[in-house]
Amino acid sequence: MPQTNKVQTKEAQTENPSRDRILERIRAGLRTVVPEPAAMRSGQVIFEPIVNPLERFQQECVGNLMECALTADSAASARQLSKVLQSLPEGETFVQDDPALRRLIEQAAPARAIRWSSPSSSEGAPGEASQATVTLAEALIAQTGSILVTAACGGRGASVIAPCHIVYATVVQLVPDLATALSRVSQERKLDSNSFACVISGSSRTADIEKILVQGAHGPRRLVVILQTAT
Amino acid sequence: MSQTAAQRFLHDAAVKSADLMHREIIQRGMDSYDVAHLKGRARIKDWEAAREKCQAIKREAINHLDRYLLQFEEKVIARGGHVFWAANSEEACTYVKNLATRLGVRTVVKSKSMVTEEIQLSPVLEKAGIKVWETDLGEFIVQLREEPPYHIVTPAMHLNRGQIAKLFREKLDPAIDSDDPAYLMAAARRILRQAFFAAEMGISGANFLVADAGVIAISTNEGNGRLCTSIPRIHVVVTGIEKVIPRLEDLAVLWPVLATSGTGQGITTYGTLIGGPRRPGEVDGAEEFHVVLVDNGRSQLLADAEQREVLHCIRCGACLNICPVFRHVGGHTYGTTYPGPIGSVLTPHLNGIQEFKHLSYASSLCGACTSVCPVKIDLAHHLLQNRRNATEAGATKSSERLIFRAWRYAMLRPRMYALGGWLVRKVLRIIYGLGLAGSILDPMRVWNRYRSPVPLPSESFRARWRKDLAAN
Numbered sequence: 001m002p003q004t005n006k007v008q009t010k011e012a013q014t015e016n017p018s019r020d021r022i023l024e025r026i027r028a029g030l031r032t033v034v035p036e037p038a039a040m041r042s043g044q045v046i047f048e049p050i051v052n053p054l055e056r057f058q059q060e061c062v063g064n065l066m067e068c069a070l071t072a073d074s075a076a077s078a079r080q081l082s083k084v085l086q087s088l089p090e091g092e093t094f095v096q097d098d099p100a101l102r103r104l105i106e107q108a109a110p111a112r113a114i115r116w117s118s119p120s121s122s123e124g125a126p127g128e129a130s131q132a133t134v135t136l137a138e139a140l141i142a143q144t145g146s147i148l149v150t151a152a153c154g155g156r157g158a159s160v161i162a163p164c165h166i167v168y169a170t171v172v173q174l175v176p177d178l179a180t181a182l183s184r185v186s187q188e189r190k191l192d193s194n195s196f197a198c199v200i201s202g203s204s205r206t207a208d209i210e211k212i213l214v215q216g217a218h219g220p221r222r223l224v225v226i227l228q229t230a231t
Numbered sequence: 232m233s234q235t236a237a238q239r240f241l242h243d244a245a246v247k248s249a250d251l252m253h254r255e256i257i258q259r260g261m262d263s264y265d266v267a268h269l270k271g272r273a274r275i276k277d278w279e280a281a282r283e284k285c286q287a288i289k290r291e292a293i294n295h296l297d298r299y300l301l302q303f304e305e306k307v308i309a310r311g312g313h314v315f316w317a318a319n320s321e322e323a324c325t326y327v328k329n330l331a332t333r334l335g336v337r338t339v340v341k342s343k344s345m346v347t348e349e350i351q352l353s354p355v356l357e358k359a360g361i362k363v364w365e366t367d368l369g370e371f372i373v374q375l376r377e378e379p380p381y382h383i384v385t386p387a388m389h390l391n392r393g394q395i396a397k398l399f400r401e402k403l404d405p406a407i408d409s410d411d412p413a414y415l416m417a418a419a420r421r422i423l424r425q426a427f428f429a430a431e432m433g434i435s436g437a438n439f440l441v442a443d444a445g446v447i448a449i450s451t452n453e454g455n456g457r458l459c460t461s462i463p464r465i466h467v468v469v470t471g472i473e474k475v476i477p478r479l480e481d482l483a484v485l486w487p488v489l490a491t492s493g494t495g496q497g498i499t500t501y502g503t504l505i506g507g508p509r510r511p512g513e514v515d516g517a518e519e520f521h522v523v524l525v526d527n528g529r530s531q532l533l534a535d536a537e538q539r540e541v542l543h544c545i546r547c548g549a550c551l552n553i554c555p556v557f558r559h560v561g562g563h564t565y566g567t568t569y570p571g572p573i574g575s576v577l578t579p580h581l582n583g584i585q586e587f588k589h590l591s592y593a594s595s596l597c598g599a600c601t602s603v604c605p606v607k608i609d610l611a612h613h614l615l616q617n618r619r620n621a622t623e624a625g626a627t628k629s630s631e632r633l634i635f636r637a638w639r640y641a642m643l644r645p646r647m648y649a650l651g652g653w654l655v656r657k658v659l660r661i662i663y664g665l666g667l668a669g670s671i672l673d674p675m676r677v678w679n680r681y682r683s684p685v686p687l688p689s690e691s692f693r694a695r696w697r698k699d700l701a702a703n
Contacts, residue, residue: 014521018318022472022526026297029533034294034540044280046484063497117514125515128428144487144498155514156461160454160501178498179483186479191444195310195510195520196461199486199502204454207494208369208385209392209412210256211263217368217416218423219454219501 050176053142057174057227060145064202065215066223077168077228078107081134084224085110088164091131096154098136104168105134117154126157132164138190138197140169140225143177146201147225148185150194159200164222171229236566237589244560244593253389257558260388264552267495274497275487285488286607288481289543292442296533299442299475300524306445310507312520320350323525327352327434327467328359330521334465336361336431340423342449342456343367344436345383345546346525347469349568349581352434364426366455368419375402381562383569384493384548389561423455433459433517437470438489438545440522444479446506447522450489450499457501466505466517472524473542479504485545492547492605528581537616541580543606544573550600550610556593565590572600576613579621588621652691660687 050056061068071077081104085093092113095101105114112131118124126133135154137147147167149159159165175181178199184190191197204219215221234242247253272278292299304314317323331339339361341347353363365374369386373379375398380386387395396410399418407418435456437447447468449456460466476485482502490496509516532542551557551571562570567578567587575590591614594600600610621627641648655674662673669679678685688695 014313014315016314016316018322018526019316022316022318022524022530023297023301025526025530026300026472026533029530029539030294030296032534032536032539034536036290044277044283046275046277046281046284047487048276060497064500119512119514128424146498151510151513151516156457156516158514160457160461177483178486179480182480182483186444191446191479191504191506192310193510195505195507195513195516197446197504198457199498200500201498201502202500204452205500206368206416206453208367208372208387208453209390209395209415211260211385211388212392212412214413214416216413217453217455218366218420218427218458 047143047177050142053174053176054171056142057140057145060142060201061225064145064223065205066145066202066225068225068227071226071228073230074104074228075107077226078104080226081105081166081168082108082110084164084166084226085112085132088131092129094126094130094133094154094158094162096133096135096158101134101136101168117158125155126161128161130162132166133158133162134166134168135159137167137169137173139181139184140174140227141176141178141181141199142174144199144201146178146181146199147223148181149198149200150190151196152194156196159198160204160219163216163220164224165220166224166226168226169228170231171227172231236586239566240564240589240593243564243566247561247564248559252391253561254559256389256391257561260385261552261558264495268491268549268552269495271491271495271497275491281484281488282605282607284484285545285605286543288476288485289545289606290540292476293473293533293539293542295477296472296475299477300440300472302442303440303445303475307507307520307522310445310510310520312507312522314522314524317350317523317525317527319527320525323350323469323523323527324352324355326523327469327521328355328361330465330467331356331361331432332359334431334519336465338426338430339363339432339434340366340426340430340455340459340463341370342433342435342451342459343370343386344434344469345380345568346436346471347434348379350469350525350527352469364423364430366423366426366453366459367451368416368453368455371419371423372398375399378563379568381570382548382551383546383571384551389563427458427462430459430463432465432467433461433463434467434469435459437468437474437522439482439485440470440475441479441482441504442475442477444504444506446479446504448482448486449503449505450486450493450501451503452494452496452500454501457503460503460505460517461515464517465519466508466521468505468520468522469525470522471529472526473529473544488605489545489547492545492549492603532580535580538576538580538613540606540608541573541576541613543608544577545606546573547605549603549605553599553603555595555597555599560593565593572610572614573608576608576610576617579617584617584621584624588617591615591617591621649691649693652693656687656691659684663687 097116139148206217372387381389392410439448490499508520557571579587598611668684
């Protein structure tokens, strides 16, 4: 689907009859002075500092019901990828169109159809038939065992539509904690260049029935991180 | 027969607290929450510091609400999104309905949003001929049962797997032959998948509105919130004005604290940030992005110096889970969108103190809610303040006022008080002696109806004090 220019013109702006009234009510309410309680004690450490990010990341992956495979180089990563793909049912694989992933797929040479991401075609996003998606990540977060993706990582659906999401990352992408990851997103203005970002911590799940954990709800049942230690 | 909300509450509370099956289901659910919650808290090095930090973040946001909302709005509009400010439910619902009609929407997929429950959006859309699918598993279940969510985080926690399997068999597929939760989830997934791909519009709530980044933040575990905001060509966010936070980095503490308090997880599976429609060069995403900011009585709370902090609430459900009253009477008994302690505090402000003043008494004032609140809202005292406000507004019964006047009169006259005490003990002794405890003649009927009477002391406290205690 070709992209249309979606920047709003003045005429297209939303009509907002109550906007000023609500803002006026807010400002009037805020004129009431509320006594401030004592300031926070200083020097408090909320989260345990991360000593060994890689070890912590691997631990958290186990807790988050996701798989993390450490690989030494790109050849090992390709082998790991084909092993994961072979374990999946028949069906196409959606892959983020990126030079690193092109090389990886070439090396892995999976015996299944590949659908490459593309902004200019309706075939460029994963569909219901996709059995797996392969993408990069913006960062990995040790504290919570999370991957950070943005729209640039194959789009919004790439990390949620297929039953298996495979992430190809390197250890240099590992950051110690959420605070570091989020402040980098701010500094690098990632949310100005992407309409979407997501911190993903494990496979999709629910405990809505009797609080019993079920892995694989509406999103992937499997989240696999292929984490390469050298480039 | 038209019952008042208070009469309905008393009736439903009596029925629910005697329902042993309900009690067992809730007990089991809350037990597993308690274990997970404590484990989750242990993962955070200094839980008290985390609560203080979250309180400080929300306080800063609410104390500068106009500024942060405008900052958020400016960013969203600059990216091609729309921001609509709704003073009340009607404005919000009309905006979404007109948008859906104008853009030819026939099917809507919804992810969990308590604000859409508050404004009763789904009935308005359905009246306009639009099919609405709740896609969170718990919400989907209560939608099939045509009842409101039981709990703000786990909407179907009042049902066991057998009841859910039966419901699915009746409403979805007669071939459903197992009550295994994984099997039932898979059945719901198959049906809702078709809805996700058929829907033209996805409606979500927002856990936070991040002012400096101009994005909404949604926390979900199932991934339904992700699908609602990725596949349909229109994405509408419906949320309250109080959800705003100043900075993206604030999520580094708010996300783990919300997850810990909500379910006991270290972090929710998907922390999604969305700032606008699909950008040129992006693979997918909605082409229209609308944020509906709902006031609906919230701005009035700002002027209440005592209770402004009620707007800090992040809707984690921790106060519901710990509340001994909620655990016995259950979520539906409250008859409000937001049940439990936070609902009892908030509802009189949103829906009127006259009709909902009884909720302030649905509490033992034990303070458990205050002790768990991750943003440190002093819920127990707000319940007390609501009691006072209702009394000052003259909303109490004249019989109640009369009794308290008599009590005050006696309290100020020790002899009179002693005489009264003596008289009550005498009368009660006769009534109990005749075996009339709990009967219509018993002044202590409200208590004694369901319990064996508390043994009457042989003498008054004053007499005992003079004899034994004062000597030391």
